Amino acid sequence: MFFGRIGAFENIGKYARLFRSIRNISGMVSLLVIILFACTRLGYFELGAYQARLGQFLIYGCGIFLSFLYISLLVLLFQKPFGKKLLQPLKSVGRMSLTNYILQSVLSIAVFEGLGFYAKLDFIEVAGYCLLVIAAEIGISQWWLNRFPLGPMEWVWRRFIYGKLERVRPNEASAPSTATRA
Template identity: 35%
Template sequence: MATTSGERIATLDIVRGVAVMGILAMNIVAFADVPAAYFNPLAQTVAVRTDDLLTYAGQFLLFDGKMRGLFSFLFGASLLLLSEKMAPNLVRRRLMWLLLFGALHFFFIWWGDILIAYALVGFLALAFRDAGVRALVIAAVVLLAIQFALFAGMTFYSLSLQDAIAGGTASAEQLKSWEEMTRDIAMPSAARRAEAIALYLGPWTSLVHHQFTEKAFMPLAGLFGVGWETLAYMLLGMASLKSGLLTGAWADRRYWRTALIGLAIALPAYVVALRFLFRSEWAGPAIFMWAFAATVPVRPLMVVAFACLIILATRRGGALTGRIAAAGRAAFSNYLGTSIVMTAIFYGWGLGLFSTLGRMELAGVVLATWAAMLLWSKPWLDRFRYGPLEWAWRSLTFARLEPMRRQAAVAG
């Protein structure tokens, strides 16, 4: 099967399309409810039903971290391709513009931006572009070990704080640390929930003010918190491209074997983690242990397995595959466009549906948004060379207006 369309590698577009759609399956809760509801299903504002818990279980097993991982893999692979086609200064300029897009996204649209981290980590990833597959994998394993150690340290520290609080010996400093660590994962108090709802249902200017004053350093804190894993995934994406995994060059049997091995190791680990999360009722230390630390070693195996299965499922092409690839070619527009549409649906400056839907209802919003991505991306790219934001990003990188419309075929 041919894997390229012009200068593009079609397989990369397909996997990227699945990833940008799948990211919304997790982010939807962060758009629609108080921050703690993302990690703790019991924290959702509407009454928790059995179908909400089942939806959470499906999100945790199939989407949590995996779609972000796929997206990071693809970013690393794309960065490698760009570094082979563009002068180094152009690649760095492209990352600088991505950083600006990310800052605009974070401060003016939505607090869950990943573009700032991708741009900053991307500068580090460029240093590995000439490394071989083995060196890239070794570097990624080291970075994942650091990430695991960081989360394990957070787990033990949170347990010590919990014990001190339960024993009545916690100092004021320890109480403050506990508050800061569990603010966005613990069950919110009635006052905190009301404060969050008032913020997100309030005017847009209040949200922007909140981002600049209360959350201005959140991207840097997040970079330290998960940047190790993000860089590891970018390097694994480079290794996957160089090895032929992401180009579709492997035989079916090799894809099947890799996918089955990855799932056989990672899926049971996720099931165990999910079981302990349910048993603990999402206590703070349990989230740090089972949702954060325990998943770090096995998540890359799940990401690789999903990439293999996506490639296998789309090898023969077809109408749906073409639409998924188009969504991947317009991934930047789809990612930022989704933030605009979701905040328009849930925030007070739009329809104001914040904190009114449970996880099951939100799954319906996700499916509708997926359909919209598939419906608009291909017709647009049939007429134009790039997605609208891809065109803007490219034009800014080259400091000129890039041609947008496709030329009509000339009859001969």
């Protein structure tokens, strides 16, 4: 909320130094915490009963720093022409965030619980699954938003919020032409 109040996201050029500082500090703290966590997991520190608690504290404590790191990296990356081009496909995913959240939740429950893959895949396999889901979300979101102005769950959400049924119409550009050929 602080960054929104000071207008940091509206005038990123003015606050670029702040975002670079956040990136540097959160990156160093995150790296330090990850190294400490790895040392505890590898047994370099013998803390007895507190070993597991320290590991949990480090992982959960690192989350906020990683969040700041990711946000600052994305903000700074978006300031570059290459970054804008790279991040452009995520725009449609953001416009359909509720639909994508529910889609990935249902899909993951079906894959991991329904098909029995829960706790049976290693890190690389889970990472591959996540990348596949993200790629599918990007493609589906772009395809859907080329045809309709809202995602299906966003339409349902608006229906409940505004209390009236808005018809979801195809976008003008994607509607089939009614002109006859001569």
